[in-house]
Amino acid sequence: MSDIIKDAHDADLSGRIQRETDPDAKHDLIDQIRRSIRVSDFVARFAAIESIDAGGRNYKSNCPRCKQAELMINNHREIIHCFNCGLGGNVFTYHMTRTGANFGESVIAVARAALGYPTPEEVNV
Numbered sequence: 001m002s003d004i005i006k007d008a009h010d011a012d013l014s015g016r017i018q019r020e021t022d023p024d025a026k027h028d029l030i031d032q033i034r035r036s037i038r039v040s041d042f043v044a045r046f047a048a049i050e051s052i053d054a055g056g057r058n059y060k061s062n063c064p065r066c067k068q069a070e071l072m073i074n075n076h077r078e079i080i081h082c083f084n085c086g087l088g089g090n091v092f093t094y095h096m097t098r099t100g101a102n103f104g105e106s107v108i109a110v111a112r113a114a115l116g117y118p119t120p121e122e123v124n125v
């Protein structure tokens with residue numbers, strides 16, 4: 001586990017990302033966090049997921065925007081897509097839509113989830 005990810009536990013990650021002035025380094029940091037957890041594992045913290053193939057690559061869940069059971073989760077491509085309302089994106093998109101958090105808050109939440117810690121929303125439940 002990298003030191004970058006460990007910092008999430010101290011909630012210092014947002015400051016670290018803000019202080020990072022090199023756009024490429026900032027992008028890499030965020031991308032590393034995004035890839036640190038399977039999309040389906042993250043979604044499963046908030047909603048039921050249903051496997052739709054034998055390989056565990058693709059799952060289905062309720063869409064965080066339209067609430068219909070049309071959200072496809074593709075772990076291989078690391079994306080979500082809703083066939084009802086068209087919501088598409090990645091693990092950050094899911095979290096922002098689900099909770100109303102901004103992008104920076106979602107990066108922290110995903111980093112915490114990857115480490116096995118509750119996301120801020122789960123702590124407050």
Ligand SMILES: [Zn+2]
Binds near residue numbers: 068084
């Ligand atoms: Zn939808």
